[in-house]
Amino acid sequence: MTLVIEGLDVRYGAVRALRGVSLQAESGRATALIGANGAGKTSLLRTVAGLHPPSGGRVLLDGVDITGTPAHRLARGGLCLVPEGRQLFAELTVAENLRMGLHGTGVRGSQVAARIEEACGLFPALHDAFGRRAGLLSGGQQQMVAIARALVRRPAVLLLDEPSLGLAPRLVTEILATVGRLADDGVTVLLAEQNAAATLRCVHRGVVVQNGEVVRDDEAAALLADEEVSRHYLGSSTSPDDAGEEGEAGEAAVPEELPQVLRGPLLTS
Ligand code: ATP
Numbered sequence: 001m002t003l004v005i006e007g008l009d010v011r012y013g014a015v016r017a018l019r020g021v022s023l024q025a026e027s028g029r030a031t032a033l034i035g036a037n038g039a040g041k042t043s044l045l046r047t048v049a050g051l052h053p054p055s056g057g058r059v060l061l062d063g064v065d066i067t068g069t070p071a072h073r074l075a076r077g078g079l080c081l082v083p084e085g086r087q088l089f090a091e092l093t094v095a096e097n098l099r100m101g102l103h104g105t106g107v108r109g110s111q112v113a114a115r116i117e118e119a120c121g122l123f124p125a126l127h128d129a130f131g132r133r134a135g136l137l138s139g140g141q142q143q144m145v146a147i148a149r150a151l152v153r154r155p156a157v158l159l160l161d162e163p164s165l166g167l168a169p170r171l172v173t174e175i176l177a178t179v180g181r182l183a184d185d186g187v188t189v190l191l192a193e194q195n196a197a198a199t200l201r202c203v204h205r206g207v208v209v210q211n212g213e214v215v216r217d218d219e220a221a222a223l224l225a226d227e228e229v230s231r232h233y234l235g236s237s238t239s240p241d242d243a244g245e246e247g248e249a250g251e252a253a254v255p256e257e258l259p260q261v262l263r264g265p266l267l268t269s
Contacts, residue, residue: 001062001078001156001188002026003048009056010043010212017043019212020057025157025190025205030183032220034196034233035209041192042084044209045159048190049081050074061157076104078156084165084192086146090135094126094145097134101149119151122178140171147178158182160191164198176202197234200224208233 003025010018018040025031033041046052048059050071059067066074071081088097098116107115120126123144129137134145143163150158163179164172172195180202183189193199200206200220208216208229216229223229 002060003157003188003190004060005044005048005057006060007057008044008047008054008059010040010047010052011055017212018047018054021209021212021214022057023207023214023217025188027156027188028183028186029205030180030189030191030203031205031207032196032199032203033190033192033207033209034194034199037194039209040212041209042161043212045081045161045190045192049079049159051081072104075153078153079159080150080153080155080157081159082146082150082161082163084161086142088134088142088145088149090133092134093131094134094137095130097145098149098152101152105153107152115152115154116148119148122151122181123148139166140168140175143167143171143175147175151182155187157188157190160189162192162194164193164195169198172198173202179203197224197230200234 005021005023008018008021009016021040021044023031023033033044035041043052047054050066050069050073053068057067058065061079066079075081089100092100095116098119099112101119102112102115116130125141126144126148129141134142137145147160147163160179163175167175176193176195176199179189179191183204189203191199191203196206200223203220206216206218206220206223207214208223216223216226216233218226224234
C-alpha cells in the first residue's frame with residue numbers, strides 16, 4: 001500500500017510540531033524519518049496512526065483519505081504502530097503479549113499459535129522465551145516482542161518509532177536489518193530513528209526532519225553519500241565503538257526466511 005502524507009500540520013497548543021510535512025512511503029520499501037530529538041518524528045507517526053488529530057493536511061492510503069480515522073480502525077485495517085519504548089505488558093509472558101496483538105482481529109483457536117509462530121519467524125531468539133515474563137527480557141528481545149506483536153496482525157503498513165533506542169550496536173544493526181527485510185516482503189514500512197547512519201544503511205529511502213519540516217527526502221544511499229547530510233545529520237551515534245544503553249549483545253541472528261505477509265483491504269471492517 002502507498003502511504004501519502006500531504007501538508008501535515010500538528011500542534012500541541014502553541015507548539016507547532018509539524019509544519020506542512022509531505023512525504024510518501026511505498027509498498028516493499030522502508031522509509032526512515034531521521035532527525036534530532038524533538039524534530040517531530042513521533043508526532044508524525046502518531047498522527048498517521050490516528051492517535052493525534054492533525055491541525056492541517058491529509059493522510060492517504062492507496063488514495064483513500066484516512067486523516068483522523070481512529071487508531072483502532074486503522075489497526076483493524078492493517079496499519080499498525082510499534083510505539084517508542086515498546087510498551088509491553090511487563091508482568092505478562094511473551095506469548096501473552098503476542099496474543100494481545102491479535103485483539104480485535106477475530107483470529108482464534110489453533111490460528112492463534114500459527115500467527116504467533118509466523119510473526120516470530122524473524123526472531124528465533126523469541127522461541128525459547130515464550131513463557132518468560134516480558135519485563136525480564138533484554139531490551140533487544142523486548143523490541144523483538146514489540147515488533148512481533150504488530151506482525152501477528154499481518155500489517156500492510158508498519159510504523160515503528162525508534163526501534164533501536166537504547167540497544168547495543170550489534171542489536172541496532174540486527175533490528176534495523178530486520179525492519180528492512182519486512183519491507184522486502186512487501187510491507188510499507190515507515191520508521192523514525194535518531195540513529196541516522198545505521199538506519200540509512202538498512203532502509204531504501206530517508207526523510208530528514210528538522211524543526212517540524214522536511215529538509216531532505218531522497219534515496220538512502222544518496223543521503224549517506226551526501227557530505228552536507230553527513231556533517232549535519234549523521235552524527236557519531238553510529239560509531240562502532242558506541243555502546244548502547246543496553247550494554248549487552250543479542251543472541252538472535254537475522255533469519256533468511258520471512259513470514260508470508262497477507263494484505264487485505266483497509267477500512268473494510
Ligand atoms: P523524540 O525523538 O524525542 O521523540 P521527535 O522527533 O519524535 O523527538 P516529537 O516528540 O514529535 O519529536 O516532538 C516534536 C515537538 O513537539 C517537540 O518540540 C516536542 O517538545 C513537542 N511535543 C511533543 N509532544 C508534545 C505534547 N504532548 N505536548 C506539547 N508538546 C509536545
